[in-house]
Each structure stands twice: as structure tokens, then as C-alpha cells.
Amino acid sequence: MSASLLPECLPAKEKYDACFIRWYTEKFLRGERTEDETCKKLFLEYSHCLKKALDSKGISKMLDEARKNTEDGDLSRRES
Amino acid sequence: MKVFESKCTFNYSWEEVSQANWRKYCAWNDKASHVVSVDTLSRSIDPATGILRTERLIACKQSVPRWLMVVVGGADVSYVRETSYVDPVAKTVRMESQNLTFNNLLSVFETVTYRPDPANPETKTIFEQDAQFKAAGGFSRFCNKIEDWSVERFGQNASLGREGFESVLRMSRQAWNDLREQGTSLPTMAAASAPSA
Numbered sequence: 558m559s560a561s562l563l564p565e566c567l568p569a570k571e572k573y574d575a576c577f578i579r580w581y582t583e584k585f586l587r588g589e590r591t592e593d594e595t596c597k598k599l600f601l602e603y604s605h606c607l608k609k610a611l612d613s614k615g616i617s618k619m620l621d622e623a624r625k626n627t628e629d630g631d632l633s634r635r636e637s
Numbered sequence: 638m639k640v641f642e643s644k645c646t647f648n649y650s651w652e653e654v655s656q657a658n659w660r661k662y663c664a665w666n667d668k669a670s671h672v673v674s675v676d677t678l679s680r681s682i683d684p685a686t687g688i689l690r691t692e693r694l695i696a697c698k699q700s701v702p703r704w705l706m707v708v709v710g711g712a713d714v715s716y717v718r719e720t721s722y723v724d725p726v727a728k729t730v731r732m733e734s735q736n737l738t739f740n741n742l743l744s745v746f747e748t749v750t751y752r753p754d755p756a757n758p759e760t761k762t763i764f765e766q767d768a769q770f771k772a773a774g775g776f777s778r779f780c781n782k783i784e785d786w787s788v789e790r791f792g793q794n795a796s797l798g799r800e801g802f803e804s805v806l807r808m809s810r811q812a813w814n815d816l817r818e819q820g821t822s823l824p825t826m827a828a829a830s831a832p833s834a
Contacts (some may be wrong), residue, residue, distance in 0.1 A: 559662040559675040562696055570676065574659075579681075581689075582656050586725060590687050598678065607676055616694065616716060619737040620678070623718050627735065636820075 563610035569618040639784040641768040641791050645799060646761050649806050651728045651753040654762040657802070657809040658730060658751065661714055662695075667803035671794065673698050674706070679698060689723040695734075728753050743783055744771045745791075766795060 561570045576596040584593065611617045648656055662672045673696040680691045695717040721732040730751040736744065746770040754761035770787045773778030 560673065562674045562676050562694065566676075573677070577677075578656070578659055581659065585689060586652050586656070587721075588725070590682060590684075592682060597789060600677070604678070607678075611694075616737070619716065620694070623735060623737055 561607070562614075562616075563607060566603060566606035566610070569606050573599040576616070622631045639770045639788045641788050641795070642769070643766045643792075643795055645764050646754055647764060647803070647806060648811065651751065651758075651762045653806060653810060653813075654728070654751050654764075655723060655728075655730050657806045660805050660809065661798075661802055663805065666805050669798065669801045671697050671699055678718075687724070687725060691721045691723075693719045693721070695719055707807055742773055743787060744767075744773065745769070745787065758764055764799075 563565045573596065576593065576599050580593040582594055592628075608617075611620070649657075660666075662669050662675050672809055674694075675696075676694045678692040680689070682689050697715050698713055699715060699718060709759060711734065715736060715738040717734050717736055719732055719734040722731050730749075732744075732747075732749040734747040736750075747766065749767075750765045751762055753759075754763050767792055768788075770784045770791070772783045
């Protein structure tokens with residue numbers, strides 16, 4: 558769908574993205590409420606690959622900071 | 638604090654829009670060249686509400702004016718954290734984004750929602766976007782300049798974003814129609830996901 562932060566993670570990302578969009582369209586939008594086990598497995602491989610880049614570029618730290626500062630789903634409410 | 642708002646209607650069903658939204662930055666969109674990469678960080682379904690929550694990291698490359706380049710130290714890639722919520726029952730997509738880089742200089746909070754057009758719920762979808770810009774420094778003239786530049790640039794990206802998303806919607810519908818004719822399942826996105834960088 559688009560590139561990955563770490564080029565070497567692209568194959569894993571593409572496999573996961575394709576799995577997700579298929580589940581989203583064929584299952585989730587039709588009422589399915591559980592995640593797909595195959596997609597979950599592909600996601601683990603993808604995020605394992607990505608973690609290196611997030612840590613080495615200092616992004617993990619920035620993300621933790623942002624998560625701490627904004628309650629989930631609360632961005633818009635917080636500002637208003 | 639400066640605020641940017643925009644609203645438009647897409648002539649596609651909410652289902653089509655919410656699905657194409659995941660492909661917004663794919664190769665079908667040639668209007669989003671400032672987006673370098675999009676990665677999913679986490680994804681879960683709330684068992685009580687059935688709402689799908691996704692956290693993504695988006696890397697953007699933006700040409701920054703020289704007067705601002707001095708301040709950001711020449712870095713041209715910035716990172717954005719996006720959290721989205723898809724409610725399949727209420728039929729809403731809500732996306733919230735915040736910048737992770739340069740936020741000591743400028744904070745940007747963006748909210749985007751997609752919901753069916755009440756007048757044409759089966760065929761049209763309303764898109765609403767709202768962004769707040771807040772420069773962090775104490776030099777008010779400089780902050781104003783940063784805010785003005787950001788709002789202007791955001792507006793340019795927003796209209797390009799609409800154009801680009803229109804082509805993703807068109808291609809998605811085409812792909813679906815082709816499949817329906819063939820009576821097969823969804824293809825993988827491999828053909829359309831060649832990195833554009």
C-alpha cells in the first residue's frame with residue numbers, strides 16, 4: 558500500500574496489509590468482530606521487524622511520550 | 638492558535654470510503670508524495686463496542702522554508718502518530734493525528750471523520766477535517782509566522798489529499814467491479830503496493 562519506515566520490513570508489511578484489508582472488507586464490514594488469526598501472525602512478524610527501526614531512530618521514545626500525553630481517543634476532547 | 642477546517646462529500650458509500658481509507662497513501666494516490674511511509678503500530682477490537690482501533694506511524698517529507706530550516710536544524714522528515722477508530726455499527730471512522738517531531742516548535746492536532754451523508758446514506762460519504770496549530774515558543778511574531786505557514790501548507794496538502802483520495806476510490810471501485818465479474822475473492826495488494834520512493 559505504501560512504503561515502510563524500514564525498507565527491509567516491506568515484504569512483511571505488504572503481506573500483513575493485504576491480509577488486513579481482505580479481513581476488513583470481507584469480514585469486519587460484514588459484522589465479524591474477531592481478528593483473523595493469520596493476520597495476527599503476520600502482524601507479529603511485521604512489528605518484530607519494525608521494532609529495530611523504531612528504537613534506533615528514537616521513535617519508540619517519542620511514541621511513548623505522545624501516548625502518555627494523550628489519553629486514547631481523547632485528542633479532540635482534550636483541546637476543546 | 639490557528640485552526641484549519643474543511644468538509645466535503647465523496648460520491649461513494651461509507652463502506653467503500655472506509656475501505657479505501659486504508660489505501661489512501663498507496664501507489665494509486667500520486668498526490669501524496671510528501672508521505673514517505675505508513676506503518677501499523679497496533680490494532681485491536683474493543684470487545685464491548687466492536688470498534689476497531691488502529692495506531693499508525695506516518696513519515697512525511699516536507700519542503701520547509703529556509704527561515705524555518707534554521708530552527709529545525711535541517712531535518713526534513715517528520716513523524717506523525719495517527720490513532721483511528723472504526724465503528725462498523727454507527728458507521729463512523731474517526732482519525733486523530735499529532736506530530737511527534739518538531740513539537741517543541743509547533744503542535745498539530747488533526748481530526749478527520751467519515752460518516753454516511755444523512756440525505757444519501759447508501760451512496761455518499763461526508764468527510765470532515767479539523768486541525769489545530771499551536772506554536773510553542775515565546776516569540777509571538779515568529780510563532781505567528783510558523784502558524785500561518787503551517788495552516789497554508791496544510792490547506793494545500795488537504796486539497797491535494799482530496800484529489801489523491803478520489804483516485805484511490807475510483808481504482809478501488811474498479812478493482813471491486815472486476816472481481817465481482819470474475820466472482821473471485823479480493824486480490825492481494827502486491828500489484829498496487831510497489832514503493833513509490
